[in-house]
Amino acid sequence: MRAGPLIRVILVALLLAAAATAVAIFVPWLPDQASEEAGRTDFVFWFVTAICIGIFAIVAAISVYSFVKFRVRPDDDSDGPPVHGHTGIEIVWTVVPLILVVAMLVVSSVALARNDRVPADHLRVEVLGQQFAWVFAYPEEGMEVGKHKLACIDRETRLIADRCKTSPNLRLPVGRSTRLYLTAREVIHSFFVPEFRLKQDAVPGMTTAITITPTKRGDYPVICTELCGLGHALMRSRAIVTSAAEFERWRRSPSGENGDTSP
């Protein structure tokens, strides 16, 4: 291969990469970032995006270049050069993607491990998904955790203990890690808050868990993302992040009072 075409392909690739980067930067992709976990996820997201822009640019550049440069009229009867392969190049395009893949794996695994840890001093919230609403239950300090890792929700009868404060909205104090324990009543639901970048299915008969560390006060949508029947599209709730003091005040008020309207 002569150097000329190679340089031109690289130029086209750079052009395309610039265009793709513009799309990546100027389109508002990710929603607001409202948790520590979101920060790590977003880093992985942009890391993978950068690699993918590079790969896409190369592929698109070669396609466009050969589309323009090597096309002939349909009645052209000549053949191309009989090149069967080139071991060196083939090794390159096996090894380079392999390295990129390993890089993405390492970054992802690190972020995953950090997001998954269970801090010693965490707030405990239990979540019950049912057709078609969420119930969030707050066990009192020192309540005994049952054999299914749940204190408030009985997994067999799927009833919620009276001693727990319950709410249709998720209330969280800012800055403190919260561990959510999820289960479901009849079918699978999925708990998703885009601003937290966190999602976890709630499965009947099982307990699943995630850790959230909110960093910003606010009112975020809780969306059910697992098809759960006719009301799936409407199964929404709110995640309300307040200051620790305000959270404590809410928590001590009896259930049903001090409604879930204040931000």
Add this chain to the structure above:
Amino acid sequence: MAPGWLRAAWMTALFFGIGFGLVAGIRAFAGWDPAIDWEPIITVAALTMAPIGFLSGLGAFDYWLGWAFGAPTRPDDHSGHGARSWSDYFRINTDHKVIGIQYVTTTIVFFLVGGMLAMLVRAELARPEANFVDPQTYNELFTAHAALMIFLFVIPAFAGLANYVLPIMIGAPDMAFPRLNALSYWLLPIAGIMMLASFFFPGFGAGWTNYAPLAVEQPFGNVFFSMAVQWAGASSIATALNFLVTIITMRAPGMTFWRMPLLVWANFTTSLLVVIATPFIAGSQFFVMFDKVMHTNFFDFAEGGYPLGYQHIFWFYSHPAVYIMMLPGFGIASEVISAMSRKPIFGYRLMALSLMAILILGFSVWAHHMFVAGMAPWLRVPMMVTTLLIAVPTGIKVFSWLATTWEGRINFATPMLWAVGFVSMFVIGGLSGIFLGAVPIVIHTSDTYFVVAHIHYVLLGGSLFTIFAGIYYWFPKMTGRMYNETLGKVHFWLSFLAFNATFFPMHIIGVQGMPRRVYTYDPQFGNWNLFITISSFVLGASFIIFVYNMIVSWRSGKPAPSNPWRALTLEWQVSSPPPLFNFDEIPQVVGNPYEYGVPGARHAILSGERAPTGEAETVQR
């Protein structure tokens, strides 16, 4: 009575009656009340027995039954072979070429039906508040849309194209088991009609993945889905078995594995995937059906069942299934790109080996669909590793195609446009797959429109584009006529642009947090959705051009030469359409299939030609 539609009609009724009597009889005998319970009766009589009656009436089993009962063997007069008039396409036909055309036309009909369902989906989603259909109907629409596209379009369309060309490519007069081949085809319309009939019972709306326990809660139409998947699955296992036996035992002399065209390689690996993986979806659908009709407890957690078990079993099939839906397309792309670039495939052996690598890795990644499902957390990192590793063999294929076009003498006829369009669109879809494979990202994007975008970039930009490449490429061979090149190009460009306008924005709204499988959504996504809906109508309209082009060209296109693309593989060395038994004499294969530009190279010697000269042998490396 002679096999045919009349006999099929009364035998369908007869077998329905037998099924009815069987169920009602057993229930009466066992003292269950009521004896006439329609759910088990429809399951057994209408969904299991009636199709068998239909097939027997059509004559699918006549020969085998005669053999089984020891009837004296009569010499085969090949009357079930070949088509002399259009009515021969509507009976049990054992000619792989007729079956191939039956497959392709039937699957295109299902594609159009599935596409119309997608149009209804898009109409509902045009505005956030639109109430064009009710929620249950909406769920039924996208479920049936996906089920038709996957089980009755992409998988069998590839089987149909390969059915037509694969035996000729390896120099065989037909498939190894022609009667089984005919049976495989006739299972398809049964499966398709069953799936569509579900709408009236009323339909099933648990998504094409049909997750338990929601599936068990669905209306009775869900059983129609489960049984339709069984029939379609039986069809694809039978075809795969047939391909494998044909490829292994019926290659022409000289056609070693390393001389097989890549389409044959691709179908070889795909068939292995089908034979090994498809029984798992059969199992998963049996389980939900039993839970529903017989009140068993495979997935009822209150009785000790395990809901996540469904997902593991389902995805152990359905992840390999996405490669079942892609590898044959890789094969088609290799054929088209090499012939149209007038260059040998770059790195032929690595192309074949990477198919095998995808096959093996494909079995080890199923749980990447369950990253947020609550499965054992330790499974996530190993699944992420294998998932991302698949990028490596796939990348080898992509780069090899690009290298094949490099410095070629490229004829951008319609098949080549689709093939090149496929490469770039599939790379976008594959890269969004990488986002989904990276666990922290997929925790955010799972079950959002980002996944819907991924699905359509790989399935529409990948599978569908290669199916169109294949249809345009082999249209002259199958029909003996040329398609209209201008209309073909208009079809491509319109589809290509409208496709990107429809599905690229889905990445954006997905990352912003719009969930999938919803009939209404947050107004902040309203503008994008309106734009998507309008683009999707343009996309739908582009297929009208295709249908018009195919029908008109088939009837009155200009006659096709035997080898319009000057390709070297065997199917182009016989007339268009090929003779009844493909070859007068089995050809002798003497070289590789992609020796474009190699002076004096030969792939095969057909009867009536001179034996190979010494110089032809020397060009083989």
Add this chain to the structure above:
Amino acid sequence: MSAHSETPHGGGHLHPPTANQSSRVDAPTLGMLLFIASEVMLFGSFFTAYFFVRVNAGAEWPLEPFELPKFVAGVNTAILVTSSFTIHWALQSIKRGNRAGLQAGLVLTLALGVTFLLTQFREYSRVGFSPADGAFGTIFYGLTGLHGAHVFVGLTLLTFATIRAFRGHFTPAHHHGVEIPGIYWHFVDVMWIVVYATIYLL
């Protein structure tokens, strides 16, 4: 069809050229082996469901009130294993041209297979639980029922072979019609041993 005297597409041949045989295995045997491979996977999906249920239960197996008739099932296992030998004998007989041996072997195999199925049905009516009784009942009937269905299919194939044997078909050179159902029958037997070991013994 009467039109097959005229040849379409101008080809001059009414008979296909004989295909090249490119492998040492013949097509029907290879087809049967591949079919068995997919059957093994079907059983695999049922075993997967079995282990999910069992691991999920986490308790002593079989679950508390249930008890399985190990001994009767053991005898039944012996019956089915014996039938593998009789079918083998039938095949060896026809290979040596002994038609009476072929017929006797096939009839014996059929009889043993039918006995197995009947014993199984009797067991179903006696075990005291139904498929709807908890996940344990479900998985027990699921696996044994799937296997029973395969015995039924195997018996159907063997019936065809028997009919043909009595109508004087097979010869020492041509006995695919016994050999291939025979392969399937051996598979059904081996599968039963696995099912028995898993469900009753493990």
